[in-house]
Amino acid sequence: MESVSLYIVEDEMLIAHDLKSKLSELGGRVLGIAAKGEIAVENIGKLADKNEAPDIVLMDVTLGGKMDGIEAAKILSEKYKCGIIFLTSMDKNDVFSKSFSIKPYAYVFKPVDIDQIKIAIELADYQRKLELSNERMIIELKHEIEQREKAEKETEFRLQEKLKSEQKINQLLKQKHQMEMDLINRELATSSIFISQKNKIIGLIRKDINRLMRKGKIITKAEISNILKSIDENVKFENDWYRIKAHFEKIYPEFFDRLRQQFPNLTPNDHKLSALLRMNLTTKEISQILKITAPSTEISRIRLRKKLDLPKHINLVQFICGI
Numbered sequence: 001m002e003s004v005s006l007y008i009v010e011d012e013m014l015i016a017h018d019l020k021s022k023l024s025e026l027g028g029r030v031l032g033i034a035a036k037g038e039i040a041v042e043n044i045g046k047l048a049d050k051n052e053a054p055d056i057v058l059m060d061v062t063l064g065g066k067m068d069g070i071e072a073a074k075i076l077s078e079k080y081k082c083g084i085i086f087l088t089s090m091d092k093n094d095v096f097s098k099s100f101s102i103k104p105y106a107y108v109f110k111p112v113d114i115d116q117i118k119i120a121i122e123l124a125d126y127q128r129k130l131e132l133s134n135e136r137m138i139i140e141l142k143h144e145i146e147q148r149e150k151a152e153k154e155t156e157f158r159l160q161e162k163l164k165s166e167q168k169i170n171q172l173l174k175q176k177h178q179m180e181m182d183l184i185n186r187e188l189a190t191s192s193i194f195i196s197q198k199n200k201i202i203g204l205i206r207k208d209i210n211r212l213m214r215k216g217k218i219i220t221k222a223e224i225s226n227i228l229k230s231i232d233e234n235v236k237f238e239n240d241w242y243r244i245k246a247h248f249e250k251i252y253p254e255f256f257d258r259l260r261q262q263f264p265n266l267t268p269n270d271h272k273l274s275a276l277l278r279m280n281l282t283t284k285e286i287s288q289i290l291k292i293t294a295p296s297t298e299i300s301r302i303r304l305r306k307k308l309d310l311p312k313h314i315n316l317v318q319f320i321c322g323i
Contacts, residue, residue: 005056006029048079105127
């Protein structure tokens, strides 16, 4: 994160300054903090005049003042090429529907986890640099084509040169698309690994606590029960699922629409399992993400096969991949 310049737009100053402190410790360069969207746009405009606009803006969706976070993010991304990471505590469906057209690099839901936002910033910075590099290359090639068209318009040789240059652009655009897809796959894999590891660690904690309960020496069973209850309450799949779903739909657009049209009897849990199977995750990885046992995952697969009315000789994963 040492080369990444950041700007924080957050109307809760305690959160903003805490975030600035933690990101600075990780090597990020925080150029400023604003509590309102219009102030952020003005301050970043001044930085841009000095060629110091931030690479990434951490933008709270809900802000006081005349301009909310989504409107401010639209201006900053279009005018100053700032990468946007939304911070929000809003309902996931609401924030996705309102902000997806801006094409933010990530969504981080409050309360903010510093490891999660560090990963989001690093991925956003990588993707932004990739896009800017491709834009520059395309502009340079288009300029080259224009010059050649003017100089070589009247001869067949000039026409051939023009065609070659256009082929270069098409090839570059294909490469750009492939790189973007590779990045999305990397984001999705990172999110899945993060969720799997998180739930694995929590499982180990539960195992140790259960061992202490059997000994009954260090702390009381009531205290242990409270700890276990707290862990269970903090393991929420929904936040993780919305992050996975956002990346998944970039890679496999309209997958859920086709699934609903072909099999209207499937439940939301069936949709989640289908998406994880489409990602070719193992039973163990699916169990950790869904926070259920491996046998429960197998039972869910069997139920899904029945709802899809699949014959025994048809592979479930291959069938889902073909939807």
